[in-house]
Amino acid sequence: MTFSPEFAERRFGYGLSPLNPPVASTAAMLAGITAADVQAENFPIEGFETFRNRMILATSKRKELKKARKAGAKDDVQRLTKERKVINRAARQDSRRWMLASMLRRAHTQQAFFERLVAFWGDHFSAQGKAGVLRRGTAPFIETVMRPHVGGRFADLLIAAVTHPLMVHYLDQERSMGPQSNRALKIGRKAGLNENLAREVIELHTLGVSGPYTQDDVRQLAELFTGMSFQVEHGFKFRKDFVEPGTETVLGKTYGPKPSIGVIHSVLEDLARHPATARHIAQKLAVHFVSDMPDPLLVAHLEAAYLENDGALMPVYAALLEHPAAWQETALNMRPADEFIGAAFRALGMTSGAVDGLVEKDIIDLFYKPMALMGQTYQKPDGPDGWPEEDNAWVTPQGIAARMEWAMQVPLRLMPELPDPRDFVVTALGALAPPEVVFAAGAAESRHEAIGLVLCAPAFQRR
Amino acid sequence: MTSLSRRRFLTRATLVGCSLAASPLLTPVSFAQAPWDTRLVVIILRGGMDGLDVVRPIGDPGFAALRHATLRDPGLDLDGFFQLHPALGGLMPMWQRGQLGFVHAVSTPYRDKRSHFDGQDLLEAGTSEDGVVARDGWLNRMLQQVPGVHADTAYAIGHSDMRLLNGAAPVANWAPDSDLRLSPQALRLAELVMESDPQMHAALAEAMSLSEGAQAAMMEGDASGRQTPHAEIAHYAADRLNKDARVAAFSLNGWDTHRGQANLLPRALKPLQETLLTLEKSMRPDAWQKTAVIAMTEFGRTARENGTRGTDHGTGGLMVMAGGAVRGGKVHGQWPGVTPDALYGGRDLMPTRDVRAHAAWIMRGLTGIDNATLERHVFPGLEMGADPQLLM
Numbered sequence: 001m002t003f004s005p006e007f008a009e010r011r012f013g014y015g016l017s018p019l020n021p022p023v024a025s026t027a028a029m030l031a032g033i034t035a036a037d038v039q040a041e042n043f044p045i046e047g048f049e050t051f052r053n054r055m056i057l058a059t060s061k062r063k064e065l066k067k068a069r070k071a072g073a074k075d076d077v078q079r080l081t082k083e084r085k086v087i088n089r090a091a092r093q094d095s096r097r098w099m100l101a102s103m104l105r106r107a108h109t110q111q112a113f114f115e116r117l118v119a120f121w122g123d124h125f126s127a128q129g130k131a132g133v134l135r136r137g138t139a140p141f142i143e144t145v146m147r148p149h150v151g152g153r154f155a156d157l158l159i160a161a162v163t164h165p166l167m168v169h170y171l172d173q174e175r176s177m178g179p180q181s182n183r184a185l186k187i188g189r190k191a192g193l194n195e196n197l198a199r200e201v202i203e204l205h206t207l208g209v210s211g212p213y214t215q216d217d218v219r220q221l222a223e224l225f226t227g228m229s230f231q232v233e234h235g236f237k238f239r240k241d242f243v244e245p246g247t248e249t250v251l252g253k254t255y256g257p258k259p260s261i262g263v264i265h266s267v268l269e270d271l272a273r274h275p276a277t278a279r280h281i282a283q284k285l286a287v288h289f290v291s292d293m294p295d296p297l298l299v300a301h302l303e304a305a306y307l308e309n310d311g312a313l314m315p316v317y318a319a320l321l322e323h324p325a326a327w328q329e330t331a332l333n334m335r336p337a338d339e340f341i342g343a344a345f346r347a348l349g350m351t352s353g354a355v356d357g358l359v360e361k362d363i364i365d366l367f368y369k370p371m372a373l374m375g376q377t378y379q380k381p382d383g384p385d386g387w388p389e390e391d392n393a394w395v396t397p398q399g400i401a402a403r404m405e406w407a408m409q410v411p412l413r414l415m416p417e418l419p420d421p422r423d424f425v426v427t428a429l430g431a432l433a434p435p436e437v438v439f440a441a442g443a444a445e446s447r448h449e450a451i452g453l454v455l456c457a458p459a460f461q462r463r
Numbered sequence: 464m465t466s467l468s469r470r471r472f473l474t475r476a477t478l479v480g481c482s483l484a485a486s487p488l489l490t491p492v493s494f495a496q497a498p499w500d501t502r503l504v505v506i507i508l509r510g511g512m513d514g515l516d517v518v519r520p521i522g523d524p525g526f527a528a529l530r531h532a533t534l535r536d537p538g539l540d541l542d543g544f545f546q547l548h549p550a551l552g553g554l555m556p557m558w559q560r561g562q563l564g565f566v567h568a569v570s571t572p573y574r575d576k577r578s579h580f581d582g583q584d585l586l587e588a589g590t591s592e593d594g595v596v597a598r599d600g601w602l603n604r605m606l607q608q609v610p611g612v613h614a615d616t617a618y619a620i621g622h623s624d625m626r627l628l629n630g631a632a633p634v635a636n637w638a639p640d641s642d643l644r645l646s647p648q649a650l651r652l653a654e655l656v657m658e659s660d661p662q663m664h665a666a667l668a669e670a671m672s673l674s675e676g677a678q679a680a681m682m683e684g685d686a687s688g689r690q691t692p693h694a695e696i697a698h699y700a701a702d703r704l705n706k707d708a709r710v711a712a713f714s715l716n717g718w719d720t721h722r723g724q725a726n727l728l729p730r731a732l733k734p735l736q737e738t739l740l741t742l743e744k745s746m747r748p749d750a751w752q753k754t755a756v757i758a759m760t761e762f763g764r765t766a767r768e769n770g771t772r773g774t775d776h777g778t779g780g781l782m783v784m785a786g787g788a789v790r791g792g793k794v795h796g797q798w799p800g801v802t803p804d805a806l807y808g809g810r811d812l813m814p815t816r817d818v819r820a821h822a823a824w825i826m827r828g829l830t831g832i833d834n835a836t837l838e839r840h841v842f843p844g845l846e847m848g849a850d851p852q853l854l855m
Binding site for chain 2: 171172175176177179184189190191192193194195196199203209214215372373375382383385388390391392393395396397398399400401402404405408434436437439440443444445449452453456457458461462
């Protein structure tokens with residue numbers, strides 16, 4: 001099997017679109033990764049640096065509020081409490097719009113493989129804010145960290161993600177101090193190390209849980225990571241006073257003793273270059289794009305491309321697209337919930353006009369709640385390992401029920417003029433539309449049910 | 464086995480055939496009576512619960528040196544040696560009635576890597592780390608050992624994938640907030656459209672059948688308005704267990720407390736408390752009397768607090784038991800001590816027994832399955848050892 005335009009959009013993109021012809025070649029798919037990011041301009045999502053201004057504002061309000069409380073200034077407390085709520089609410093409401101923007105990008109893009117890769121890496125480096133405004137920080141984090149680095153080196157992506165304020169916060173790094181650091185010695189017994197980020201960097205982001213590491217490596221890496229912190233006012237900050245003095249040995253290599261962010265970059269470079277990382281990334285890409293049980297030869301091919309090119313990602317993607325196993329049209333993966341909705345947006349040619357008028361409650365009822373029922377609270381996976389890839393996680397009774405409910409009700413709600421279902425089968429599934437789906441689209445009692453049936457078809461839900 | 468394949472192996476559990484078997488629409492048998500009359504509820508506590516904080520060995524001379532934040536909020540006395548975390552105070556009456564108990568210093572055979580995801584896979588597969596690799600979960604394998612199990616006997620509830628119930632025995636899988644309000648015609652066509660995909664088709668068939676049951680349950684239920692998601696799950700489980708169901712499993716999250724544990728742990732304990740209280744309240748008294756609830760977690764946490772007033776991933780942990788069938792009012796297990804030389808690897812609570820042995824003895828008591836079957840098929844390679852006498 002080799003490249004086919006319709007299948008390329010299905011497996012490596014968000015399916016077919018009435019607005020764009022399917023991608024012409026694997027070369028065009030690869031070119032789309034490094035071409036200008038058109039959709040980011042068309043459907044903007046705030047970058048993290050802009051987002052941080054919200055955090056600065058929220059922090060200053062919090063401080064003022066504290067002062068006003070202390071001074072017993074009742075009116076000020078009331079006013080500031082209100083202002084603080086407004087800041088939080090704005091971040092929350094805007095983040096709902098960013099979800100819609102992300103779906104619209106999927107609907108309109110001619111660089112669908114790029115969008116899929118952004119989602120893939122955003123999941124690989126899952127991070128969430130745990131309090132205040134930062135709870136809305138995931139989309140800005142993906143915007144700033146993933147999009148610019150998707151076509152670069154894995155090491156750069158890793159460094160950008162791991163040293164990012166959101167990740168530092170999510171995995172509890174910002175208060176982790178070397179037990180013998182100046183700062184810890186000053187604070188006393190309450191201060192010290194936290195292993196969380198170090199463990200997940202090894203286990204999830206680089207070597208993989210089956211990689212050749214020990215608890216000592218985790219511990220040593222946690223010591224090496226001390227100093228990584230962030231301040232709302234300045235962003236990422238390397239704090240020398242948090243750093244554990246002396247050298248650390250991770251996977252047999254010794255780092256330090258001079259504290260610097262450069263040392264942390266070099267351990268991340270080394271972790272990125274490790275053969276276990278090559279295997280882990282190759283496996284993950286093959287599972288995500290091809291099958292829960294990918295052909296070992298495909299994985300080996302990706303692994304080799306990774307190692308030969310020192311972790312440059314473009315050759316790895318090229319290796320994926322050139323391998324025959326990537327084009328086998330059987331054993332298709334189930335689309336995760338957010339991807340299912342993105343694909344529905346794409347097949348329906350959804351415009352921003354269709355969603356512009358939605359208020360927050362609509363967005364929650366039409367998207368957030370249904371996605372949660374499908375098994376995916378949007379951008380809030382239970383842990384730093386992100387969303388499951390296995391079909392079993394998505395093909396559950398309640399998951400399928402939720403997809404059907406959504407497919408039959410929501411497009412109708414958003415588009416007063418639904419397409420003719422008999423045409424829609426072809427728009428959505430192309431020449432490979434199964435006969436029973438063609439039949440169902442014509443036999444349904446109503447147009448919205450017919451559209452829903454097409455979206456529910458295995459040929460649409462799997463890729 | 465090669466490096467990455469093991470986890471994948473464990474995660475690819477329920478295959479198409481199993482789901483098909485699970486579909487009541489495709490196996491239109493007349494339901495036999497449930498094979499036994501006791502109830503087993505298994506709760507997976509995802510994230511690694513800190514047993515040392517939940518049931519605190521306050522009488523151990525080593526403990527005070529390890530914990531500062533933990534001891535800020537005093538616990539409730541259990542037996543003079545152990546204290547209960549104050550966030551579980553609402554369970555004290557259950558403890559006093561002898562329907563709440565604990566097993567301390569237990570763990571799965573998983574050691575040293577301390578990954579949540581592997582730890583949970585192993586906990587739910589029920590195998591030992593280097594032993595036989597199972598494609599299915601231990602609770603499903605238990606169901607495979609008895610005749611008369613039907614699609615309504617066991618329920619995996621909620622949005623999370625309950626791997627311990629994956630496997631060849633029929634199992635229902637539902638979240639109480641799911642719904643399926645489509646016209647009969649649309650449903651019929653949906654079945655047609657999904658026919659080519661057995662896995663999706665089976666899920667749809669099960670959804671259709673469960674959706675009816677859930678709506679009926681809701682109509683019968685009290686009109687107390689909205690519930691928290693875990694209370695809703697507990698209520699749904701209770702409703703099923705009051706009827707034909709004999710096994711239910713679901714999970715509670717939020718136990719990964721690397722930082723500021725004194726604030727975070729109560730946020731996970733409250734739902735656990737509410738879940739146990741809801742189960743008790745919503746089950747018929749005679750059914751609750753025959754029920755054993757066991758709550759298990761993938762591993763414990765470090766004995767010492769870390770530098771950010773939390774705890775990192777550790778080894779030995781705690782199993783929670785509730786229900787009329789359990790011998791509560793007691794902290795079971797062999798206490799290893801927490802002085803520095805007693806710790807596992809110098810950092811974790813030393814596990815003194817395999818948590819699977821306790822689960823196996825409880826299953827034996829509830830279902831009558833013999834030790835050899837439990838040791839060979841349900842928990843392959845396990846040695847159950849002496850009866851810990853966890854049941855009444």
